[in-house]
Amino acid sequence: MLGTKLAFSTAYHSQTDGLAEWIIQTIENILRRFCAYGMEHKDHEGYTHEWVTLLPAVQLAYNTSQHSTTGKSPSIVEKGWNPLLPVDHLKKNLLTIHPTAKDFHDMWKRSCDTAARCIADEKEYNKQRWDKSHMELEFKEGDQVLVSTLSFNNLEGPKKMRDSFVGTFTIIKLIGKNKVEVKLTEEFSRKHPVFPVSLVKPYFQTEEDMFPSRKKNPLHQK
Structure with missing residues (x-):
């Protein structure tokens, strides 16, 4: 009903499951920058709000910011809309605003701007x-x-003594931008033929491959 599709991972490609770890790292870096700004707010009564109490502003800024992967904010993806704040409903032509309300507005706006x-x-x-x-x-x-x-x-032999790459193989199908299916030789026929592009590199013919009948020059002996 929602059009959800499964994205099967490829063997030996840990990046497939790294999205959660990447998001955690991104949020950690955002918090590190937020703390580096020395965020705190002192209201009209002299009370200081430290950065810990301002973390909801970071959460709001993150959930309403557009992500490059989806082109939308997390709030729109999950709920279909971005949340509104009480300050969004205030009339701009109000002549008097309660000092506490103004302090809250200034603190929240400054925190959200810094988080953004x-x-x-x-x-x-x-x-x-x-x-x-x-x-x-x-x-x-x-x-x-x-x-x-x-x-x-x-493969036979010690792992450290093996060739780093084997082949050559022919690509028979492209699976998205990150995976390819190759035609394996009989020697590797039991191997799954789909590989991530990070484990594949182009093959360039050498002179020996291009001219197999050419005689090699003898080694010069001293």
Whole structure:
């Protein structure tokens, strides 16, 4: 009814289940930035509200901020709407406002603005880190590739002495942007043929592959 689909994970690809860990790390970084600003608020009566009491503002800012994955805020995804605050219903032409209400408004607005700035800084930091270290590999059907032996458990010999990659194999199907299905040779026919792109790399022919009948130059002896 809701159009929910299962996203099956690929073997030896721990990133599939890393979404929760990534969100936790992101929230930790947001809180770290929020605390670094030294957030506290002193009201008209001289009472100081420390950052711990202002954490609901961080929660509100996070739940109403647009996420790059969905293009929507968590509140819209879950409930279909962003929550309104009492201050949203105040009339702007009010001549008098109770000091306590004004203190609460100022404290909440300042906290939400700071939290929103922390979230924006964290998004920009994550984007720069990703762009700096990540390179998208584009494959297409028919490409020749090598597959990492990290997921192969039935190879002979000591693990540290094995080749890092085996192949070559031909890509017969693209599964989304992150997985490929290859045509395995008879030697590896019992292996599941779907691999994440992180375990696959393009194969480039060497001169020996291109000219198998060419004689090698003898080694020069001293």
